[in-house]
Amino acid sequence: MSEARGPIYTPVELLARLVAFDTTSHCSNLGIIAFIEDYLLQHGVLSRRVASSDGQKSSLYTTIGPEGEGGVALSGHTDVVPVDGQTWTSDPFTLRAAGGRLYGRGSADMKGFLAAVLAAVPDFKRRRLATPIHIAFSYDEEIGCVGVRPMIAELGKLLPRPRMVIVGEPTSMQVVDAHKGPVRWQVEVKGRAAHSSMATLGVNAITYAARLIAEIERIESDLKRTARDERFDPPYATLQVTKVEGGTASNIVPVSCSFGFEVRALPGLDPASIEARLRHFAEARCLPEMSAVAPEADISIRRTNAVPPFGADRTSEVVALALKLTGQNETHAVSYATEAGLFQDAGSPAVVCGPGDIAQAHTADEWIAETEIAKCMGFLERLGNWAEA
Ligand SMILES: [Zn+2]
Numbered sequence: 001m002s003e004a005r006g007p008i009y010t011p012v013e014l015l016a017r018l019v020a021f022d023t024t025s026h027c028s029n030l031g032i033i034a035f036i037e038d039y040l041l042q043h044g045v046l047s048r049r050v051a052s053s054d055g056q057k058s059s060l061y062t063t064i065g066p067e068g069e070g071g072v073a074l075s076g077h078t079d080v081v082p083v084d085g086q087t088w089t090s091d092p093f094t095l096r097a098a099g100g101r102l103y104g105r106g107s108a109d110m111k112g113f114l115a116a117v118l119a120a121v122p123d124f125k126r127r128r129l130a131t132p133i134h135i136a137f138s139y140d141e142e143i144g145c146v147g148v149r150p151m152i153a154e155l156g157k158l159l160p161r162p163r164m165v166i167v168g169e170p171t172s173m174q175v176v177d178a179h180k181g182p183v184r185w186q187v188e189v190k191g192r193a194a195h196s197s198m199a200t201l202g203v204n205a206i207t208y209a210a211r212l213i214a215e216i217e218r219i220e221s222d223l224k225r226t227a228r229d230e231r232f233d234p235p236y237a238t239l240q241v242t243k244v245e246g247g248t249a250s251n252i253v254p255v256s257c258s259f260g261f262e263v264r265a266l267p268g269l270d271p272a273s274i275e276a277r278l279r280h281f282a283e284a285r286c287l288p289e290m291s292a293v294a295p296e297a298d299i300s301i302r303r304t305n306a307v308p309p310f311g312a313d314r315t316s317e318v319v320a321l322a323l324k325l326t327g328q329n330e331t332h333a334v335s336y337a338t339e340a341g342l343f344q345d346a347g348s349p350a351v352v353c354g355p356g357d358i359a360q361a362h363t364a365d366e367w368i369a370e371t372e373i374a375k376c377m378g379f380l381e382r383l384g385n386w387a388e389a
Pocket of ligand 1: 077109110141169
């Protein structure tokens with residue numbers, strides 16, 4: 001095969017190109033995917049797309065080095081969170097350099113990592129890799145690690161399964177081997193409407209929703225006492241009611257109330273146990289009273305999204321590799337979520353390590369330090385050395 005010679009960009013130049021695509025999660029990401037695909041192709045690297053069911057978005061997966069299973073995948077997401085309601089000093093989709101910082105939506109979370117990986121491609125290509133390096137870029141991460149799932153489902157089928165995965169979410173290039181997992185539910189309470197002067201004829205949906213919410217608070221305090229892990233901040237699973245809607249007017253017993261809640265589960269906590277406890281409470285402590293007045297009364301509890309918590313094995317090969325490549329000797333646990341648990345549950349052990357500080361993610365005037373990009377480039381160069389050996 002003839003050696004392709006594509007354009008050589010610095011990681012900062014690539015970051016500027018990537019930031020210029022508005023890839024807010026509700027937008028199509030096909031523009032950025034086409035740009036990346038074309039860039040890779042110019043370096044002689046063929047990639048595959050895994051499209052969303054409506055065809056508006058796509059993941060991209062590629063392998064540099066020997067074909068087949070094994071190797072290390074570098075995983076990142078192309079989408080960013082909205083800028084709505086935020087006050088930016090300059091256009092969020094035009095990268096701006098000032099005082100050693102690079103400002104732009106997604107600079108830290110996580111186009112900085114994508115840019116570093118793409119900038120390292122010519123170096124990966126130049127080497128005779130003994131171990132493959134895969135690139136796995138997804139979409140819709142910011143709305144619950146949605147887009148990476150169809151790509152993970154193709155591992156071992158359409159796409160070669162990596163032996164290890166490095167997720168480049170911003171960790172300031174520290175090695176993160178555990179994170180919490182957000183799981184979300186929607187609860188609908190159906191009572192019976194009545195004139196509020198004749199309240200006994202109705203079933204107040206808001207009152208029963210309040211009972212359920214109080215039970216959610218008790219579940220949290222029980223977990224706070226019984227299931228702690230001091231590596232995390234806060235060191236227990238948190239439960240939050242995030243949205244409530246209910247009622248019609250001030251003189252009507254409300255017929256319906258719905259609310260959403262989430263748990264940020266620690267590794268080892270089965271979210272199904274929380275759902276089971278709430279269901280039991282609804283069946284034992286709410287529904288009998290409700291149905292005595294209104295047989296049509298109902299409580300439905302529906303899980304809407306789940307990102308599994310992540311905890312690497314003590315003997316994890318990829319954690320050891322990340323520590324070696326970063327020259328560190330300790331790992332960290334974080335409270336935000338990534339696709340690491342999804343890869344791990346699918347048989348590809350993962351670790352989280354990427355440039356930038358999570359404190360800047362999702363903020364107005366989001367930025368990444370140029371030194372972080374440089375650290376990540378060093379990391380990728382050492383990964384290349386390791387994969388060549
Ligand atoms: Zn992210």
